[in-house]
Amino acid sequence: MRPVGYVRARSVEEAAAAHAGHPGARYLAGGTNLVDLMKLGVESPGTLVDVSRLPLDTVEPLPGGGLRIGATVRNSDLAAHPLVRASYPVLSQALLAGASGQLRNIATTGGNLLQRTRCPYFQDPAKPCNKREPGTGCGAREGGHRDHAVLGHSPSCIATHPSDMAVALAALGATVELHGADGARTVPVGQFHRLPGDHPERDTVIGPGELITAVVLPEAPAGLPSAYRKARDRASYAFALASVAAVLEVADGVVRQVGIAFGGLAHRPWRAERAEAALLGAAPTGENIARAVDAELDRAEPLRDNAFKVPLARNLARRVLTGLAGPAARP
């Protein structure tokens, strides 16, 4: 880790100006991943622009329904927020499935979205990695990749996105608010993270100097069924082997609203659009759910050592959707 400058921003505008004014600047919020990567020599910012104390730490209901979550709201506070627990249990559960109590106290909403893959080849500067150092190759493809992607990977990168929270946000159809030199813009969470393609070094569509200011959740009535389930190597404090977030509203015996996303399977939270399309308007029977999930996972291209992720994700999704559908799913 080389010597680094530090400035603390008091406003979004000040943060953006400081970022623009310092070569190699990086925003620092909770730092749970950035400081980790700096120690590993994976990240070498010239200056840290501390945004952790910006006044972006509130969760506010929006007039037209929905919630606006400030970018510096801590993961633990978001998970415990009464409105989140009442209307977006999938988000609360996903947050609580990630990391540990003390890490969730530090980590922020914006930082969680921007956390980087835990691929061990990415984390070791002495090994090839197209994401860390474009053009050096992928160490994981022939090496250890039991934890890696089965969907949407490319010859250059098979890493997975590590966030649990982002999976729930994708299923909920949330939107990311960004502030940049050209002003503000919004991006759906489902389009915020990229697939690796030929440019795995770019995790997201965020532009240089752009700052996440908020995440907006669409309206959801209290009691809208949603849930998150995660499978992992130990019972807690481990990244997902596979996970699923789902929202499912059934009315008059058919699916009225559905959102499904997978974690641990791809370079981004994997919004299961084919499965959603197959279920929307259909009766949420066990059979229909199974068919919809298969429609999504039939696209999987497992690697040498991670084929287990496909049945794992299939089982998780079926169980979660069946649970949300309630009696309608039973034969």
Added chain:
Amino acid sequence: MRPTAATSTLAPASGSLGADTARLEGRDKVTGTARYATEQAHTPPGCAYAWPVPATVARGRVTAVDTAAALALPGVLAVLTPDTAPRLGHAEDPTLAVLQDHRVPHRGWFVALAVAETPEQARAAAGAVRISYAAEPHDVALTAGHPDGYVPETANGGEAGSSRRGDPEAAFDAAPVRIDAAYRVPPLHNHPMEPHAAFAHWDGDRAEHLTVYDSSQGANAVRTALAQLFGLAEGRITVISEHVGGGFGSKGTPRPHVVLAAMAARHTGRPVKLALPRRQLSAVVGHRAPTLHRLRLGAERDGTLVSVSHEVATHTSRIKEFVEQAAVPARVMYASPHSLTSHRVTPLDVPTPSWMRAPGEAPGMYALESAMDELAVELGMDPIDLRVRNEPVTEPGSGLPFSSRHLVECLREGARRFGWGDRDPRPGVRREGDLLTGTGVAAATYPVLVAPSTASATAHPGGTFTVRVNATDIGTGARTVLAQIAAGALGAALSAVRVEIGSTRLPAAPLAGGSSGTASWGWAVHEACAALVDRLADHHGALPPEGLTATADTTEAASAAPAFARHAFGAHFAEVQVDTVTGEVQVRRLLGVYAAGRILNPRTARSQFVGGMVMGLGMALTEHSTMDPAFGDFTEADLAMYHVPAHADVPDVDAHWIDEEDHYLNPMGSKGIGEIGIVGTPAAIGNAVHHATGVRLRHLPLTPDRVLPALA
């Protein structure tokens, strides 16, 4: 004290031998004032920090080290390289010959050391050192039939590399019931919570005395190694290991960090702290070597074993032969007229393996006790009955009588406590929603080891006593039990006894390892105290101001043991649930019942037993390291990837014991208890998973990637 149903024992008075006694250093540990190796009350003026540079090729030579960029960074004092590092004397342990030549025997081997004013500067400097290598093709892949494999003369612990009794192949072929199964235990890492760390400074006008605070399981061995390497008389070196944040074998031998710290301190003339980064540990402080097992059990239809064969393939490094003695427990456990045990080791371009809690027994008993369970299923026999049926009269491998052996009692007492009698033996029939549940049992064994030790005991005028011995408390409660032993031998109250341990300034003593600490140190403490009692009896009048001191040396007594086979035994029981949706396995209950001689402090003993079982749970379900064939290192280099069990993995774990009297051990009548807890746990859990699912999985750990496909 936990009396068994058959015995009833009055609780001994608090503080005396056998009494539930709180840790003497407990208050220091809960208030954060217990000082570990690099934790000085005040960082000494001029203290520098060292950060090693690991090799990034698996095999080859360092051809050049460019230190210019590193030395140009602020605060950097030195970069030691194979060209510039001080020359050391002969290293008996080749892993300590750091920076002495240009050869790279494995990835992660230290090839340079940065020293700077602050930890941040040292880390940055290490990252800026540029090493050039002449890399050579490497081989890190262990296979059972690797052409370079050989049967060593001895395996770890001095055990014979192979053994043969009768005609095991013919007996197996002729047996009416046969199990022939292959098991695999992956490489495992100790990962004590305190990484290996040392603080070193040289004192005197000509730097004639070296003082080292080291996170070690045995300060005397560290001093001996440093004396050889730096060409000093042992009297010119002090090694202190007052509090040690765990070791589990990985701190049982001197490690390269302490050599580097002393080297850096000498080179820079500064006190130097060196705490190894967690990610570097996997390559330089040992690991449990992977073991590939072939088990052949041949039995009569009534369950009587006629042939037991246990063949183990494992790896070692190119620079040091370490052979995980996993076939040895088969020489101890069950009667059989025909038997074969063997180890076949292959030197590869891998880090040097070493001790990890119950080396040999832990992986060996996983395989043997899994095979016994398979045999019980094949026979349609209760697995406890099968073990009882094959209980030997004398130790099968040696023919020696046992000093004591109460395995059957452990199995029966455990069965009673666990509710084993109600068990439906059919596998795969207990379903609760998506969960399948099952129970399993396995036996455990661990040898009774003892090493010579010295100690002293002093009576002070005020009626208090000081006992001195260079024991190490790595979390076992050694301080406390030694005080109990002393109080008992002196006939004094515990509060009147002060124990000094953890420094080479004290009477020399062996390491905390092989579950031998209490027996070895305690024997010497007992003898010193007994001698002091004699001296006091002969003394008339007031004690002199310096008190009266007696010393003891057990070299003769501890070496002249009678011809007995001496082992602790135990039985492990597990109940598991297997999630058929995810393949996740959770342990619901874990019980261990032990016959381990006299239990000297039930409170700390229980913690030792339970702690071993928790590590066994990790071995069964969560822990594994993977040797990366392309890069030659362990993929799981940190605690995010190497899954030590977390709180949520561990249910209530219960440990009990049989009151066992054994007069052929030591004056305390104790057997070691630090390792046996891990030994039977993985097989008990694996057998429970079979009972739950009907599927026999033979590769550890039982993670969803293995379990879920097997359920399909």
Added chain:
Amino acid sequence: MQHTATGTEPVTTASGVTLRVNGTAHTLDVDHRTTLLDALRERLGLTGAKKGCDHGQCGACTVLVDGRRANSCLLLAVAQDGTEITTVEGLAGDAGDGELHPLQRAFLDRDAFQCGYCTPGQLCSAVGLLAEAAAGHPSYVTPPDTGSPDGPASPGGPAGLTPAEIRERLSGNLCRCGAYPRIVEAVADTAAEAAR
């Protein structure tokens, strides 16, 4: 720490910072790379917080920042200006009469540690856990409709600390000695005592 952002300014790599630790203010110049953990251990002589992994993967460095548990190995000291930090050394209070925090007492009573290296982190984490539960924070194993038999979630009430809840909430603190069962008992004892 007065380096507020004003666009372009020369980059300095160290700053003065005031760390309030266990009620005492310490003003020191820190390299911006210095973590709170290293500042505590190497600069302030407070070695209670332990360095087990230095990457937020073990919890041994857990301290309380403004009353909330946090991994001090991932916090930069320079960013902690103005916060109130409590380490294990500060748990017993400043009465100076040797009175231990109830959790420290419970850890002793239950033999909830062996080597002791994870213990300060377990203790600070448990202090934070009890506060979080009292504030009604859920965990991954908290049933979604906590404490409400007749309707939707009624979050906000104190969370019941079953052994499963304590285990999940303390899972960010690894213990290689395997003292987990005793630690859970010690925390349950303390929670029960506090509830009385």
